[in-house]
Amino acid sequence: MDDTAPPPRLTRLTFHGPLSEARAARIVGRLARAAPATVLDLGCGWGELMLRVLEAVPGTTGVGVDVNGEDLARGRAEAAGRGLAGRVEFAEESAVDTARGPADLVLCLGAAHALSDAEPPAHIPAALAALRRLVAPGGRVVLGEGFWERAPTPAELGAMWPGAHAGELTDLAGLVDLATAAGFRPVWVEAAGADEWDDFESGYQADVEEWLAAHPGHPLAEETRERVDRHRTSWLRGYRGVLGIAYLTLVPAA
Template sequence: MTNTPPRLTRLTFHSPLSEARAQNLVHRLTRTTPTTPTTILDIGCGWSELMLRILTAAPEATGIGIDINSDDLTRARQNAESRGLQQRAEFVNESAIKSTRGPADLVLCVGASQALSTATPPHHTTEALTELRRLVTDDGRVLLGEGFWQRPPTPTELSGMWPNAAATDHHDLATLLDLTVAAGFRPEWTETASLDEWEEFESAYQADVEVWLAQHPDHPLAAETRDRLDRHRAQWMSYRGVLGLAYLTLVPVTR
């Protein structure tokens, strides 16, 4: 069908991540470590924008991105080719559970810890950290992007979030950091997405479809699309300022 809603064309990163923070992350992960990473593993990579930028900054490195969304992987391959990175970036459609793709010098897992565990939230975080320790080299780094509660959500806020949302779905930041230490890491750097980053992400997540809907109010897909957009916006308004995302640069403790 022609004139179907576009998909995520306004998003550079599939997370609340600004250009400034992305640049700082790339610099930290390629320039301030004892050795420049030569192998990179991106768990739940999506279109792998951050890994591609790291590959550009680390010309000796190769990377593997893992995801189960074929559309995102196609976009990743196209982006890699457009930047001349197709020989150094591989993207595979497979589960990350018990992955044999490591160990790598740098492991990225941004908003994708659930891909490493079959446990229910928030217990999946503990299992994911154990897997990340297994998948990273002893002198490597892990970049973990993980959700946390900035404050305890109220019952009203929870009722407007995702289906069956519960206060136990996430840890607070202090508990999350304690879990990284218990899993065999030291947190080299702790930072959290700002409200501006969240608003840019959530707006860009829906912006192109909102414009499409305004221009095609009588399209056969309009009603379904309108319901989806309105539902997501209501969820966002419920977790806005409550749900945070931590970007943790983790150093594995020598075994």
């Protein structure tokens, strides 16, 4: 092990969000039945769900858009390892006002903030308007977006991300209402369970926690420890059991 290297990043995660293998398989199965010819993944990270759709629907092509070059490199390597390199492009660019699309399937998983410069709570209607523009007639959108499982207390809000406030998200019914107001019909409504959240949050930090235990004197150890401790506190004292994430499969209304 290189004692001078920085901590590894997100190697324990398959998906960059609270999404189980079982739920992902069900989502991909439903999407594959619609046989999309083109897929657009906005704020894609390494594009795991997009790659699985491409595997499930021979001939389908995809484009993933993100500003994180490290994640995109991981996506390209995954695509090459699965024989999909000729069918997918990973583009390092902003998704705000993107000229990509329209596509038969548009994915936006935990990345509504990447579609506009609007501040919460306006970011969700803005993202839905962008998704409505980017999906082809008769196509599908899968939106993974946050909502409040219950109203957060002041103490919980204080432990969350900087500036967290109760008005920046709605409940699940309100999120679906925003989707219908944007010109969609909700074909499938589901939300991540507690086990999916715990698996994601633990996997998000597992690499770094092990690295910290093995490298207490590393030059990056102090700032890394502060960062992961702050994130764990935000999760366990702030949004655990309060913040949900919905996976909405939407079709554009004629």
